[in-house]
Amino acid sequence: MTKSYLDHTAATPLLPEVREAMMPYLGDIFGNPQSLHDWGDGAREALEAAREQVAGLIGARADEVVFTGSGTESNNLAVKGLALAQQGKGKHVVVSAIEHFSVLHSARTLAKWGFEVSEVPVDRHGMVDPDDVRRILRDDTVLVSVMHANGEVGTIQPVKEIAAITGDRKIPFHTDAVATAGTLPVDVIALGVDALSLAANQFYGPKGVGALWVRKGVRIIPLLDGGIQEGGRRAGTENVPAIAGMGKAAELARQHMAERINRLVPLRDRLLKELAARIGHVVVTGHPGNRLPGHASVCVEFIEGEAMLMLLNGKGIAVSSGSACTSRALKASHVLIAMGLPHEIAQGSVLFTLGIENTDRDIDYLLEAMPPIVDRLRQMSPLYDKFMKASRGGN
Amino acid sequence: MPVYSDKVMEHFTNPRNVGEIEDADGIGEEGNPVCGDMMTFYIKVKDDRLEDVKFKTFGCGAAIAVSSMVSEMAKGKTLEEALKITPQLVADQLEGLPKNKFHCSNLGAQALHKAIQDYLSKHKKGGNDHGK
Ligand code: FES
Numbered sequence: 001m002t003k004s005y006l007d008h009t010a011a012t013p014l015l016p017e018v019r020e021a022m023m024p025y026l027g028d029i030f031g032n033p034q035s036l037h038d039w040g041d042g043a044r045e046a047l048e049a050a051r052e053q054v055a056g057l058i059g060a061r062a063d064e065v066v067f068t069g070s071g072t073e074s075n076n077l078a079v080k081g082l083a084l085a086q087q088g089k090g091k092h093v094v095v096s097a098i099e100h101f102s103v104l105h106s107a108r109t110l111a112k113w114g115f116e117v118s119e120v121p122v123d124r125h126g127m128v129d130p131d132d133v134r135r136i137l138r139d140d141t142v143l144v145s146v147m148h149a150n151g152e153v154g155t156i157q158p159v160k161e162i163a164a165i166t167g168d169r170k171i172p173f174h175t176d177a178v179a180t181a182g183t184l185p186v187d188v189i190a191l192g193v194d195a196l197s198l199a200a201n202q203f204y205g206p207k208g209v210g211a212l213w214v215r216k217g218v219r220i221i222p223l224l225d226g227g228i229q230e231g232g233r234r235a236g237t238e239n240v241p242a243i244a245g246m247g248k249a250a251e252l253a254r255q256h257m258a259e260r261i262n263r264l265v266p267l268r269d270r271l272l273k274e275l276a277a278r279i280g281h282v283v284v285t286g287h288p289g290n291r292l293p294g295h296a297s298v299c300v301e302f303i304e305g306e307a308m309l310m311l312l313n314g315k316g317i318a319v320s321s322g323s324a325c326t327s328r329a330l331k332a333s334h335v336l337i338a339m340g341l342p343h344e345i346a347q348g349s350v351l352f353t354l355g356i357e358n359t360d361r362d363i364d365y366l367l368e369a370m371p372p373i374v375d376r377l378r379q380m381s382p383l384y385d386k387f388m389k390a391s392r393g394g395n
Numbered sequence: 396m397p398v399y400s401d402k403v404m405e406h407f408t409n410p411r412n413v414g415e416i417e418d419a420d421g422i423g424e425e426g427n428p429v430c431g432d433m434m435t436f437y438i439k440v441k442d443d444r445l446e447d448v449k450f451k452t453f454g455c456g457a458a459i460a461v462s463s464m465v466s467e468m469a470k471g472k473t474l475e476e477a478l479k480i481t482p483q484l485v486a487d488q489l490e491g492l493p494k495n496k497f498h499c500s501n502l503g504a505q506a507l508h509k510a511i512q513d514y515l516s517k518h519k520k521g522g523n524d525h526g527k
Contacts, residue, residue: 304432306455310407324430325455328495332431343431347453380413380459382424382435382451 003316004362008202008294008355009151009179010320014245015204021248022206025241033238034229043240050247054211057250058177058196059187066212066230067243071178071199072102074212075145077223077234078174078195079106083115083143085219086172090140091115096128096157097338098150103176104334107145120146125287126155126339130162141171148177148186148196152322152335152351153286154295156180163192172218178202178210179292182253184261194218200242204356205249209242260356264294267354271296271363278367279374283345285336294354299341302384303377305349308370311377315369322349344383400490403460410459412466414449421517423509427454427502434462434502436510438469445469445477450506457496461503464489474511480504 005013025046031039033047048062055062068074083093095107097119107117118136122128128146137144144166149156159175166173174195177186181196182203188196195218199210214220214233226235253260276282281301300308305321312319320326322333324347336346352366378384399407416437423436432454439447448469450462464485469477482500486492492500 302453304454304458307407307459310456314408323455325432325458330430330495330498344453347431380410380451381453382433383453385415385435385451 002361002365004358004365005318006352006354006358006362006366007318007320009351009353011201011207012204012355013357014206015249015252017252018205018245018248022241022245025244029240033240034227043238046240046244046247047238050243050250053247053251054198055213057186057254058181058198058213059189060213061216063231064213064216066214066233067238067246068210068212068234069208069239071100071176071197071202071210073223074178074197074199074210075100075102075174075176076106077212077220078176078197078214079103079143079145080110080223081220081233082172082174082195082214082218083110084221086142087115090138090142092118092138092141094118094120094133094136094141094144096120096122096146098122098126098128098152098335099145099147100151100176100178103145103147122155122338124340125290126150126153126285126335127287127290128157128162130158130165133162134165137165137169137171141169143172143174145174145176147179148175148181148191149179149184149292150286150335151179151292151353152333153297153339154179154291155287156184156290156292159191159193166194167192182250183257183292183294185257188213188215195220200246200249203249203253206242206245209239209246211246256356261293263356264354264358267358267360267363268294268296270360271352271354271366272298274363274367275370278371283341283348285339285341285349292353294358296352296354298348298350298352299336299345300348300350300374301345302348302381302387303374304347307377308348308350308373311373312369315373317366317369320351320353322351323347398493399456399460400492402488402490403457403492406460406463406489407456410463412449412463412470413451415451416447416449419449419510421510421512421514423506423511423513425502425506425509427458427498430454430498432458432499432502434458434506436462436466436506438507438510438514440474440514443473443475445472445474445511448507454499454502455496457492458499458502460489461485461492461500462506465503465507469507474515478508478511480507 033044181198305323419437
């Protein structure tokens with residue numbers, strides 16, 4: 001069976017070069033980077049080399065990069081750590097309505113700790129308006145966190161414009177760049193942010209490793225108490241093999257970024273255009289132009305995402321969905337709802353996220369496999385029935 | 396993939412009795428308050444028995460499997476017997492449902508019962524010959 005993996009937001013395959021770069025640290029070079037002997041030196045050198053590589057990917061200084069265990073941890077550290085460090089000045093925190101749960105739920109925790117949290121809305125394309133951020137800021141605002149791009153709908157946010165606003169008011173600004181770092185050019189200086197999260201498994205690196213960049217001079221309270229690893233900002237023995245892998249993946253991402261983007265964009269555009277033409281009644285979610293290169297997210301009307309996902313899986317195609325039925329909590333994606341999509345449309349959410357190993361053949365195969373699946377589910381759907389009867393009656 | 400039993404997967408991939416009965420004797424529509432999904436059951440009644448049962452479902456894999464199973468369980472049963480089909484029985488027949496999907500089985504049983512009630516309420520007006 002042809003297999004097409006179109007779920008790169010969930011996980012990317014590990015590049016062979018990355019695996020190679022990790023192997024020594026799963027073998028002979030097993031030392032603790034904090035040890036003062038030769039074994040420690042080997043591990044420490046790997047750690048610092050990776051730090052340079054990750055810093056290079058985002059235009060930062062190496063000593064500003066903190067390795068963490070995931071993008072989620074980076075976001076937790078940023079949101080809680082920055083807010084706690086500033087709480088003498090105020091207790092108001094601003095996040096967008098479409099942040100990843102690791103930001104939204106961190107903000108919720110801050111609210112339990114006595115902070116006040118405001119959510120900035122988005123428009124129907126999932127875009128934050130910088131003016132809305134400006135309006136929501138208060139004298140006691142101590143943190144703003146707006147993501148660089150949304151992983152569910154692909155919309156790229158006006159982070160630079162928001163940073164200009166927060167910068168004027170000297171309010172620390174964190175951006176969750178998990179969806180963009182390693183995929184699109186990200187330069188912390190040009191963006192003007194104060195902290196930025198990234199994760200290796202979004203750019204063909206290993207799972208279980210992320211990083212938080214924090215601008216020098218910006219205070220942050222660590223979440224983990226323990227040793228002095230990562231400049232005291234993240235205690236715990238470093239995951240050296242994963243970090244080495246992240247470093248290599250960052251280096252490759254930087255080298256091949258333009259060529260990857262140039263490959264992904266036409267594939268994505270073809271998928272969106274031809275899929276809509278073949279199955280009809282498809283709502284493209286997210287911004288039509290300003291979106292992640294390999295990101296095609298849609299809602300297929302009258303049917304439900306989990307059913308589509310399972311039938312596509314039966315054909316060897318991996319996708320994901322933001323429908324209520326696919327979530328454990330049976331809640332529709334907060335992102336789609338924040339964009340104002342009605343619940344029954346959000347139910348038809350399907351997310352195709354392409355990666356560097358995909359080719360036109362994957363798109364061909366999807367375009368061949370998907371229409372009969374959609375058709376079959378629509379034949380089963382009372383909503384489609386009603387729609388067809390209404391449109392027949394209307395003519 | 397949600398952890399579905401083989402039986403659920405089998406009914407989901409080959410649902411029985413999908414469709415609509417043009418001159419149905421009873422129709423039952425039920426919305427799922429939890430996730431917003433929908434099921435419609437159509438029944439044909441003869442001599443107090445469900446001669447035919449068909450359904451349309453807008454919902455997840457579990458909801459589709461549930462409707463298929465309910466239709467299969469109900470077909471050929473007397474109205475009284477069919478009214479005794481409970482969500483738990485449906486789930487059992489499907490060799491279990493994931494905990495957070497149990498509500499989908501309520502939907503199936505309720506939509507069927509509504510279709511039967513629809514039939515009964517129409518039928519009462521004509522003459523009460525079914526209620527023995
Ligand atoms: S119909 Fe939505 S979870 Fe089953």
